[in-house]
Each structure stands twice: as C-alpha cells, then as structure tokens.
Amino acid sequence: MIDVQSVAHLARLALTADEESAFAAQLNSVVQRFSEVEAVDTHGVVPLITPTDMTLVFREDKKQAFQSAEEAMKNAPERSGNLFRVPPVV
C-alpha cells in the first residue's frame, strides 16, 4: 500500500482528508496495473529518457539581455522593493 501521507509530505503537498483516502485506493490500482509491465524482459536495455537521438548542443557563453528586475518581479504575490517577500515561517 502507498503511504499517501508521507509521499504527499515529500512533494510538499497538503491534501484534504477526502483526497487522502481516495488517492490511496486509486494509486494502488495504478501501481497494480504497472505490475503487468514487470513481465517484459528488459535485461541490459538502456533506459530511454528522451525519445529522439540528440547530441548536446553548446552555445556561445555570452551574456544577453532578457528582462528587467522590475519585469521579473511583476507576478510576485508579495514584494519588498526588488525582493520577494514571504510571511514569517519560524
């Protein structure tokens, strides 16, 4: 059984009581479905983490203008000058 509460803690995610109980059953059946996959022989198969053959492309390491500090701050929930402000958390 998946311990939903401790996984949610790892993800820093508050769940409602309803979500917690519903997820436990639903996620267990998803994981159960995945157990079918165990039957596939993957001995020596290199995991595929991205689907096309690509080589790492380097670009020149030069600075370029992006956006101003003012623009970067535009969507801040709370700010103090050019600093992001958070409530006291200790």
Next chain:
Amino acid sequence: MSENILELDLASIVERVKRRELTAEIVATKFKGQIEKHNAHVNAFITVNDNAVERAREMDRKISNGENAGRLAGAPVAIKDMLCTKGLRTTAGSKMLHNFVPTYSATVVERLEAEGAIVMGKANQDEFAMGSSTETSYFGACRNPWNFSYVPGGSSGGSAAAVAARMSVAAIGTDTGGSIRQPANFCHLVGVKPTYGRVSRYGIVAFASSLDQAGPMTRTVRDAALVLEVISGRDERDTTSATKAVPAWGQNLSSNLRGMKVGMPKEYFDRGISDDVRAVVMRSADILKSQGAELVELSLPLTKFAVPIYYLVATCEASSNLARYDGVRYGYRADFSTQAAADLEEFYSRNRGEGFGSEVKRRIVLGTYALSSGYYDAYYKKACQVRRLLRQDFIEAFKKCDVILSPASPTTAFKIGERIDNPLEMYLNDIYTTSANLAGIPGMSVPGGFSREKLPIGVQLLAAHFEEQKMLNAAFAIEENLKLTAEVPHELH
C-alpha cells in the same frame, strides 16, 4: 456580403486578406462576434484577447503599405492556455496561475504573430493538461459544439471547441499523451502532434518534458500543414528542438498514394472499440487503398503496456516539473494572515495544496512515489527501459510500412460528468495515442465520419520520426474522398 467568413478555411482567409479582398479587421471582428455569442456557454476561452481587432487593423495597414504581412496574415487563432503570451494572462487551467501574466511569449506564439496570425484568446484546457475531457479546468468544463451535453475531449478541449464553434480558424494545442489528437477527434477537426523536437517548447508550461509537443488544430489538412510550417524549426532556447529543415508540407500535399504502405496493427483493433469507430477506420482504410496504397498487417505487441508506462513516465516528470510552483516568486499564495505557517514546509504545502486541483495532486503523488528512494528502479527505470523497446518496435514497423492507421480513441465523445469520478477509466481513453509520445513519432487525427448520434469520429495516422509529410498525405486523401470539411456543428444553428 453573402459569403460566410466564419466558414472560410485558413488558407482562403490568408489569401483574401493578402489580396485585399477582405480586411483582417472584418475577419477578426466576425470571429470576435462568434466568441461573444457562444463563449459564455461553450467556455472555450479562459481569457479573450481584447486587442485582437486592433492587431488586425495593424495588419491591414501593413498590407496597404505594401509590407510583407506574413504566411498567416489575418488568421484568427486560439492559443491553449499552456503557452505563454506576453501581457496576456496564462493560467494552464489552474488556480495556481489564475493571475499569472507572462513577461514573454512562447516561441510558437512569437512565430505565429510574426507571420501575421491574430491571437483571439487563451483556450480552456484540463488543469496543467492533465485530463482527457477539459473537466479538470479551474475555470469550469468546456462543452463540445457538436453536442453541448458532451465533453470536447482534452486536454486541449478549449482549442478544439474554439475551432469547431468558429471562434477561431485554427488553434494551438499541446499533446503529451493524446491531448491534441483526441479532442480533434471528438470535435471533427484535424489535429497534429509533430515529431518530438519539431516544435520548440520554450515558453510552454512544462508537464512532461520528454513527451510534450505543441501542434495545430484546424478544419482542414492543408491548414494544419500551413500552421505547422510556421511553428516548426530549431530554436536556440530549447535544446531539444531539432535542427532538421522544415519541409513545405502544405505545398507538397498529395492524395496520390501509389507505393505507400499502410500498416494496421492488430493490437489497435482487438478490444474495447465501438462498432461505429471500427466502421469509420475500415472505411478510411478502403479510401487509402483506392488511392493506391497497400494495406499491410502489423503487430506492435508492447501496445498494451503503453498506458501504464505513459502514466509512470508522465507523472514522474510532472512531479519534478511542478515542484517549481511554491508560491514564492509567482503563482498562488495561500492566506497566512489568520493562521501563520509553522515552518517553511507548511508554507509550501499550503500554497501547493490550495493552488492545485485534485487530478494534478493525484499525479504529483504518483510521480513522487515512483521516484522516491527504493522505488525508482522498479518504476521509473523499468518504464524507461520498456519505453526504449516500444520505440524500437515502431522503428522496425516503419521498415515495413510508411504510415500506421488506427482509431484515435476507442469511442466517440462521452457525456460531461460521465467519467470524471473514475480516473482510471479516463486514463484508458489514451490507449491509442500515448505510444506516439513515448516513441517520439508524429501522429495526427483526421475526421473520418460520424456516429449514429452524429458525434464526430476521427482516425489516427502515425509516421516515422520526421516523416510528417506521409501522414499528412494519407490524411489529405481521406479528407478529399469523404468531403466532410463543410459540416457545421448543429448546436450552432
């Protein structure tokens, strides 16, 4: 004017605007009127662009000054709310981003606007593109213009509904496991998921980075090809974008399929597909044959594992991608004025717990679990190994055929509310579409007919990496033979 502008396809609008037979302003005003008339009920748009008509006027000025107006001059488009639009709210269908206004545009949006397209608004979608019905949107469910009691599909359901309801002539969707092809199928549209890497992901809200691709949703194959040409190509800002040249897909369209081999994998026909869907796919197979193609039998034995692998890979990547939403620099912040957070962890947890909806939370928990210490090898690594085998199967299959023909979904659109309480059943909707994302190959959905209840049924075409032209040609042949592009959703009459 006797001609109905709303029924023109994109290619005709652009041609007439460029020839000055029609102004971009008149076109934008017409489509805006349709949004005003229907959007309150259809809910295709989360945010309408109030500057659309003004943009169109600028386009007209450019044209009368003899300037190059671009390949999409005056074409009204809807942009899924996963793509950042500078100065225009971008929510990803989530409370988390309900007030987020990007300071830059996605490369796809920049390219569309540079070629003269007019952004009509931001299309509704499942929250963070997680869903197959556009019912998980924080901004409410979207309706299918072919029957308002039914879902438009998802996650790009708003994009599909906007084009089907003539609120835009084209739309951009994103497809992580079928989210362009399935709603196109449910709404009688052409929807293309390009080869992974064809289209830049820069400025698109990340869901599962190794699966996500943006693509066009239109009423005709030619329109889809034209939009795809504009948005494709290398972008320095996305290292996974391909350096391959972008072909002139639209110009090269041909319904002469002589020499083409069409594979029909038996695993795509063996269970759960409705009689109506089967009949439509078989009719499309007959059309391809009549155009000179040869049908070949095929087997893709790993197909049955595609959905479980997909849900593992997608949720793992999502749990990592969505970790950025912590309520500090942007996005939703919970109210801590009455109840302070005991520590930093609680601060994050409450912001995230209140900002995300249940489907998103379910997937974050699954992905976090599968990536957690002690489980990584059994789940994520195993899924990625089978993923390589599945991709290899497709590479082998495309040595025997040029395109694969299959259903796009097992059934037609379902009723709003019918499946939302059963996430596992909802996931099975993606049974024919997820493989293409896992393998990175291009796929598309093209209208193939209607069910007895007059709900649209599309068929899916798949091709080898970077072979979009082949599937577009097969789709074009189906379209030319069926002549169904002029069908108008009855709810709009």
